Amino acid sequence: MLSAIMNRRSIRNYKNLQVPKHMIEEILQSGILAPSSKNRQPWRFLVVTGNAKDEALAVMKKGISREKEHPLLPESAQYLSGSENTLRIMEKAPVIIFIVNSIGIDIHSSLKPEERIYEICNAQSIGAAIENMILTATELGLGSLWICDTYFAYKELCDYLKADGELLAALALGYADETPPSRPRKSMDDVVEWRN
Ligand SMILES: Cc1cc2nc3c(=O)[nH]c(=O)nc-3n(C[C@H](O)[C@H](O)[C@H](O)COP(=O)(O)O)c2cc1C
DSSP states (O other): OOHHHHHOOBOOOBOSOOOOHHHHHHHHHHHHTSOOGGGOOOEEEEEEOHHHHHHHHHHHHHHHHHHHHSOSSGGGGGGHHHHHHHHHHHHHSSEEEEEEETTOOOTTSOOOHHHHHHHHHHHHHHHHHHHHHHHHHHHTTOEEEEEOGGGGGHHHHHHHHTOSSEEEEEEEEEOBSOOOOOOOOOOHHHHOOOOO
8 A cells, every 4th residue: 555545644733834836736736647527627726825825714714704603504503613723724734725626516506416416526536636635745744634624614715716616625735743643444344345
């Protein structure tokens, strides 16, 4: 098995150190090389650092506050405090990459079955790209965190970022300032069924 698969952890504490641009480019290139449904390559990556990162995260914070007052995702209220925690992690990471499904449909619209299938296929493609990117980051000695808590500020972030598509996730990158243990996994017996 690839050592990056074994060694990767979600990193939630980062050193105050910049990441060289060539490393960010290598990570992005590994995402671009991912397989995608019908080779649609639906991803777009918005890389934010410095002031641009501060501004984007201020928008995310506003979105989370709005969500508390006027929820667009009322059934997920129990996860709101987790999103504030994720925001604090993002503030510490020197690089945030927002990942957009450039042909995605707004999460607040209802979908026909075929549209839903396209969305599922495109989301899988983007998941493959993100996995490539976090494994490359690990290989380069960087920590990373795959983030979906951006959904609480979906509307605000899409408007602010002029995302032109569906904001699917964010990826925090930086030098790890922690060495978390591996989190438990279900066993093969729990999740695999062999049929001969
Ligand atoms: C699709 C996806 C979304 C995630 N969103 C968040 C998030 O918003 N905040 C966070 O702290 N961790 C997030 N995580 C990280 C998971 O909590 C983590 O992968 C899981 O607990 C297993 O730990 P490990 O990555 O260290 O193996 C996300 C992971 C995935 C795959």
